[in-house]
Amino acid sequence: MKLAAIVLTLSIPAFAQMPSSLYPWWSNKPIVRQLNLSNVQIQQIRGVVTHYHPELLEARAKVLRAEQTLEDLFNHDPVDQAKTTQAIEQLIAARSALTRTLSELSLKLRVLLTAAQWQQLQRLRPTRNTE
Numbered sequence: 649m650k651l652a653a654i655v656l657t658l659s660i661p662a663f664a665q666m667p668s669s670l671y672p673w674w675s676n677k678p679i680v681r682q683l684n685l686s687n688v689q690i691q692q693i694r695g696v697v698t699h700y701h702p703e704l705l706e707a708r709a710k711v712l713r714a715e716q717t718l719e720d721l722f723n724h725d726p727v728d729q730a731k732t733t734q735a736i737e738q739l740i741a742a743r744s745a746l747t748r749t750l751s752e753l754s755l756k757l758r759v760l761l762t763a764a765q766w767q768q769l770q771r772l773r774p775t776r777n778t779e
Contacts, residue, residue, distance in 0.1 A: 671774060674757070679772050683765045692760050700753045707746040714739040 673679045674693050685693070718739050721732045758766060 673769060673772070679769070682772060683761070683768055685765070689760055693757060696753065696756045696760070700749065700756075703749050704746075704753070707742070707749045710742040711739070711746050714742040 674697055680690070714735065718732070718735045721728065721735050761769065
């Protein structure tokens, strides 16, 4: 049981990272230039990102709090299975809400790009080292 708790605790930060499908390309000037965004697109993108920023901060904070709560519960001896199960459900809900918000942001940004800009953006996406 303790080994499982350690493995889960060590893997928690990996789950909290931003999905590879979304990265802050809008703040990367070389990428923005390569996409040849219009001034209107740049303004719209800034507006969308500004709109979602507080929601993303709150969603991320909820995930971090839920992760910490779960970690704390795993560190208790003996482990309260009922409380820990509830904490797991809260973490799942927090991560789900963060994923939903990130996905909604991605959709809003995608709609602002032409098909050619979207394809170019996919080619420019950093690759993740999965070793």
